[in-house]
Amino acid sequence: MNRYQLNITADDKQVVLERILQVARYRGFLINGIHAQVNTKNSVGIIELLVSSERPIELLVDQINKLIDIKSVKVDNTVMQLESA
Amino acid sequence: MANETELTGASLLFEVLKQHGVEHIFGYPGGAIMPIYDALYDSEVDHFLCRHEQGAAFSAIGYARASEKVGVCFATSGPGATNLLTGLADALADSIPLVAITGQVATAAMGSDAFQEIDVFGLSLACTKHSFQVTDVHDLEKVLHRAFAIALEGRQGPVLVDIPKDIQLAKVTEERGDYSTLRNKVKLPPANVGSALALLTQAKKPVLYVGGGVGMARAIDELRSFAKRTGIPSVSTLKGLGAIDPNDPNYLGMLGMHGTKAANLAVQECDLLIAVGARFDDRVTGKLNEFAPHAKVIHFDIDTAEIDKRRKANVAILGDLKVNLPALEIPLTIDDWQAKCQQMQAYFGWQYDHPGENIFAPAVLKEVSDRMPRNTCVTTDVGQHQMWAAQHMKFEDPTNFLTSGGMGTMGFGLPAAIGAQVSRPYDCVIAVSGDGSIMMNVQELATIKRFQLPVKIVLIDNSKLGMVRQWQDLFFNGRLSETDLSDNPDFVMLAQAFDIKAKQITKKHEVTGAIEEMLDHNGPYLLQVKIDAKENVWPLVPPETANDKMMENT
Incomplete structure (x- = not known):
């Protein structure tokens, strides 16, 4: 099981967090942790999502990127290295 | 300067529908959508009362697919909304532009297990491209325009707008702001045309694998021109049928589980597979790791998430097919391969000489x-x-x-x-x-x-x-x-x-x-x-089996 951290920025819109969690579950990723906060000045949410799966992380990155309110999705490779060390 | 007119949320809905050229709607009324049906009474739009909300959703899909317009359907809250969901799931799977409007209980009652209340907004997450719940009537106009834009942009799909009853009744001023609905408007990296051309010119046995995306992109002429100029033998998915001229001598028919023998054998033998608006669906590929085993892949699509999802592409060409297909249109010398494919098509053609008096x-x-x-x-x-x-x-x-x-x-x-x-x-x-x-x-x-x-x-x-x-x-x-x-x-x-x-x-x-x-x-x-109850569909590629190992009528 590979573990990853995704750093996601999103517009602070209705149910954006639910959408991300639903996609992660449906695409075969176990959610190990989540931290989310909103910058109320620019209405941008920052979400750190810890997931694990046998599937390639690109699958999840592409699917989250398709969500309408998502601004960016990045895999935090430092976290991956720490987990595998 | 905006042209401002005071309306109710319900009548504003019809103003926006009019601006998007909506003339026909399929739906079924009920308690939480009554203000909208009241506004319909004064509207110029033609409403088709279906006899079940699922029927309304499928009619809207049929309308959208036959006309290349956005299909629109209405349903009330609770069971009306849940009855729509199968249609929305169908539209999502087949990338059909739909705007579904559901009535919802009034905002004050939401979350109280009110009569005919269901969290359709939550239910919509898995079966729509996007969804909205309008909780402020001043957001309604923008949301509706956005719904039409999202339904059409990039890979098309269904959008749900859930409108509580009090929002339908609330007074609002129409803004008539600027909005745009641009089909296939997506930001994608530039197409790697050079690498794709190199693969094309090296190929001895290329096959064109045509999917439903061609029709959705309105790229029929570009596809047919590409097929004609290159002379590449082509196969089609179920949803791609009609994109290639069925009388094209290089067209081998549908591939996959119930595909023609010629189509499946050609794909299994090809050295280059050019997927155009197709997604390597399991009913197409059969056993995935034995699908087109000798082929390199050029994958045209508008959806980044389809690239490498089921089959690694050697070259991905992302974006609008109308723009990208002509860039690869070059004549190829593949006479022997064309001849072989045409021979297979003739040799394995359909037989209609069915014995007996029963209907075939x-x-x-x-x-x-x-x-x-x-x-x-x-x-x-x-x-x-x-x-x-x-x-x-x-x-x-x-x-x-x-x-x-x-x-x-x-x-x-x-x-x-x-x-x-x-x-x-x-x-x-x-x-x-x-x-x-x-x-x-x-x-x-x-x-x-x-x-x-x-x-x-x-x-x-x-x-x-x-x-x-x-x-x-x-x-x-x-x-x-x-x-x-x-x-x-x-x-x-x-x-x-x-x-x-x-x-x-x-x-x-x-x-x-x-x-x-x-x-x-x-x-x-x-x-x-x-017909005879024992008739089977042949050929049939059994599940988890390579496409050249099909079962046939014996």
């Missing part, structure tokens, strides 16, 4: 196809009749063949035909159905009656859930579990109860006359075609 469904559908007027729109339900229609009927455009591809939803065909007929009143529309499928939305015969729609229904009747029965016979030791439908109603009487002319045929010699009678009839017509 493939021959019936071929004859319907040969006799139907030009630009006829055919819809199907799901099952054996669907595969026979895909195999034996010819379509000159994807808008002329509407079938539930990704979701495989029984009950699709009849309401989809209604939507198609509404969108194209002067074209012939034929729903090919089965005796299992038609019962899934049989109430829509009442919609045909009410609006006097001249839909023709070819009902392939084996008194079975035929495809499931076939699999039970082949893969479950003949244990026929819950697939017998011998207690079906009298379909001729049933149709007549809705003032629909109907006829049953049971023998081959009746086929030609009955098809002529159906096509000559001015109004709706149901032709019940009784």
Whole structure:
């Protein structure tokens, strides 16, 4: 099981967090942790999502990127290295 | 300077629909959407009352697919909304632009388990491209414009807008702000045309694998020009049927589980597979790691997430097919490969010399196809009749063949035909159905009656859930579990109860006359075609099997 951290920025819109969690579950990723906060000045949410799966992380990155309110999705490779060390 | 007019939320909805050119809506009223139906009373839009919300959703899909417009459907809260969901899932799987409007209980009652309250916004997450719940009437106009834009942009899909009753009733000023709806407007990296051209020129045995994305991108002319100039043999997915000219000598037919032998063998042998608006669906690939085992892949798509999802692409060409296909249009020297594919196509062609007096469904559908007027729109339900229609009927455009591809939803065909007929009143529309499928939305015969729609229904009747029965016979030791439908109603009487002319045929010699009678009839017509319950769809690639190891009729 590979573990990853995704750093996601999103517009602070209705149910954006639910959408991300639903996609992660449906695409075969176990959610190990989540931290989310909103910058109320620019209405941008920052979400750190810890997931694990046998599937390639690109699958999840592409699917989250398709969500309408998502601004960016990045895999935090430092976290991956720490987990595998 | 904005032109401001005070309206209710409900009447604002119709103003926005008008701005998007919406002329026809399919729906069903109920408590939480009554203000919208009240505003409909004064609207110029034509509303088609279906007899179930699922029928309304499928009619909107049929309308969208036959006309290349956005389909619009209405339903009330609670059960009305949940009844829409199967249609939304179908539209998502087949990338159909739909805007679904649901009424919701008033905002003050939301979250209190109110009468006919369901969290349709939450339910929509898995079966829409996007969804909105409007909790401030001042957001409504922008949200509605956004819904239309999202439905059409990039890979098309369904969008749900849930509008609480108090928002429908609230006063609001129309802003008439700027909005844009640009089909295929997506930001993508530039296409790697150089690498794709290198693969093309090196290929000795290329195959063009055509999917539903071609029709969605309105890139039929570009695809046909590409196929003609390059001379590459082509195969089609179920949803891609009609994109390639069916009379193109290099066209080998549908590939996959019930594809032609020539199409599947060519793909298994090819050294370059050019996927165009196709997604390597499991019904296409069979055993994935044995699919096109010798092929490099060029993958054209507008959806980044489809690249490398099921099959690694050597070169991905992302973006609008209308722009990208012409960039690779070069003449190739592949005469030997073309000749081999054409020989396979001729050698493994369909046989219609079926023994005995019983009616052979493939021959019936071929004859319907040969006799139907030009630009006829055919819809199907799901099952054996669907595969026979895909195999034996010819379509000159994807808008002329509407079938539930990704979701495989029984009950699709009849309401989809209604939507198609509404969108194209002067074209012939034929729903090919089965005796299992038609019962899934049989109430829509009442919609045909009410609006006097001249839909023709070819009902392939084996008194079975035929495809499931076939699999039970082949893969479950003949244990026929819950697939017998011998207690079906009298379909001729049933149709007549809705003032629909109907006829049953049971023998081959009746086929030609009955098809002529159906096509000559001015109004709706149901032709019940009784066939042998033991007929199977061939060829068949068993699950998790390579496509060149298909089972055939022996």
